[in-house]
Amino acid sequence: MRIRALVFRIWRQFLHDKRTLALMLLAPLFVMTLISLVFNGSTYKPKIGLIHVPVALSQQLAKESVTLSSYASSASALSALKNQSIDAYVDFHHGQLAIKLEGSNPSTSQAVLMNLQKLTQPAITRQALSQPTVSYLYGSASMTSFDNFGPVLIGFFAFFFVFLVAGISFLNERTTGTLDRLLATPIKRYEVVLGYVLGYGAFTIVQAFLIAWFSVDILGMMMTGSLFTLLIVTLLLSMSALTFGIFISSFANSEFQIMQFIPIVVVPQIFFSGLFNIATMAPWLRWLSYLMPLYYGAEAMRNVMIRGKGIDVIGLDLLFLLALSLVFIVLNVFTLRKYRKV
């Protein structure tokens, strides 16, 4: 009864506050769109300058996906390299190929070297071995990096926006004095926490559905598992963000102070969420990731979206997310003691 009153109140507040509603529902879609545009673009064609390169070589090079230009001397090629009109130049001198890279961007350098390597491979080895057949256990040749870290991003935005909105709204409840007034009614402390969890929970369901549907059906993100399983993962992740946000808000005295928590408690989770390879981290650092909701969420998301796994495989991740949420719910019931002793 009292929980229901609290849930209805939160919904009404949401419906009156269109901007916050838009932040929760539309902002993640906007950011996902931007990211898909950035990472789904065609691969970069490196610009290579040539100096005295034999025609046979340059013709072969022209077959690769590169942009070529010729220079009369290494001095003119060097100045072109300096003002970044080319990424590298190849100098053929006394039967020896010398490559000079601009070098400030490792991925561009790698693209240049990959293309040039094909030239320097001896012709015999290329012909002696027949083309190997390539097959994929998961994913495919057409999989882009957006497909690879997209699941992590869905998880991250679900987490981040819910964390922010829940944290700030609970903080407002405290700073405007309404929490005092709320606690001057016979409501139980756990009813306050559950009211918040259910009230915001309903919006996180809508948000989770929107982000997942939009990423898969509109942006064409790779999706091999079931949408329903994905929704469960997103929902549990949002739930941990919700309870965590409320918990963090009790250590802040203003919206600005909530913002100060973002680099401390949200940003580090990105590094442990699988955007970067955790296996290369120091063991003690890896241990830290087991405390982070986003680690479990992102892991489960990837298993569902890329590897097509079901609840049976990601069950443990879901269980951890649920456990983290429960821990924060209990902590929140206890921190409310600060405002009312009974």
Place this chain on the structure above:
Amino acid sequence: MPLAEIQREQITQASIVANHVTRRFGKKTILKDISLEVLTSEIFGLLGPSGSGKTTLVKLLAGIDEASSGSVHMDGITLPRRDALANIGYMAQSDALYEELTAQENLDFFASLFGLSGKAKRRRMEEVMALVDLQGSLKKLVSSFSGGMKRRLSLAIALLHQPKILILDEPTVGIDPVLRVSIWNELRTMSADGTTIIITTHVMDEADKCDRLAMIRNGSLIALGSPDELKQETNASTIEEAFLTYGGARA
């Protein structure tokens, strides 16, 4: 027992009793060894300058906060107790309203928390809004309210569940004098009907209207009695003079 005695028994029965109550926050002592009794159906005033500890005391009497030492009882029950809060209507010093909701939605929320529902809830919402003269503003967003309107809505919420004990922290700040008179009349009626009212104020002429007064300064109780008793005892013609005498400003 003769009828007259039964009535006296009811009138002089203590509603809330504070026994040697001290409240500390960290190393700071906000209230020092305060003992007082609030009698059933009286209007009990807490008078003191801002920062004297009125709000802290009121929260202890309402059973929201717990004393560092000493005890508070309501009708023989030791506070704080969650279920005892159902008997209390509390209007905090800050308006404590949900600004992004309408007046009606604010009322509806708190009415539901006190277990009101259906027709009874709707009727009660209309009654309290009429009482504070806000009938026409039910559908308006609280964020569009003036300071006085917010104060009145805040008061209306405290009255919703017809509490046995009404605790009002500076209720008439920013309210127009005409409305203030009608609110005081309403408080009188409620008190005559058996509601105990505890009211904090720093306005001396409001203190004059209370049945009994507790004067508080720097966390200590400096005087307790009816306005007339306090004035007589200090040979003062106004409550303000009496306060100055008890406060030590006059010999």
